[in-house]
Amino acid sequence: MPESGEDFDIVDQYDSVEAPWLRSEFLDAIGTTRPHIDALRRGRDAERKATKATPPQDEPATPARAGEARPSHPPHAPPHPGSRDPPAEQGAGATQVPAPASSGTSRRHP
Structure with a gap:
């Protein structure tokens, strides 16, 4: 006889x-004993274990459903610009872009 949820609450x-x-x-x-509580605990634990081991009824056990293609590997994210580029070498042939010259005064627009 399976125990009820009320017994598991006890x-x-x-x-x-x-x-x-x-x-x-x-x-x-x-009005009960410790051996009865222990038996209820074993029943509760067995029921929880069986519930976790059983796949849901509305979902198939396999990840791919009939007619659906399953990718062989996960998609790759596009590379981020500059994330994998090695640092530019500062050698004889390297060119540097100069920073814009500032006049030192700031202009305010009316």
């Missing part, structure tokens, strides 16, 4: 009680 409540004497009082209040 396990969670029991696990949330930290003090041992309060756990004993909790078991007495709900």
Whole structure:
């Protein structure tokens, strides 16, 4: 007989009680024993494990659906300008562009 979600809630409540004497009082209040809580915990864990192992029913187990092509490798991002270019060499044949000359005064437009 499968346990209900309510039984699993009892396990969670029991696990949330930290003090041992309060756990004993909790078991007495709900009328159960620690072996029963342990059995419920094993059932809950087995159900969770089975749920995770089972693929969803509306999705096929394979990533590609019928008629869809699956790429053999992920697409590559376009290169960024200058990200892979080696630094320019400052040699005899290199030309440098001079910076624009500033007049030292700033003009304000009316």
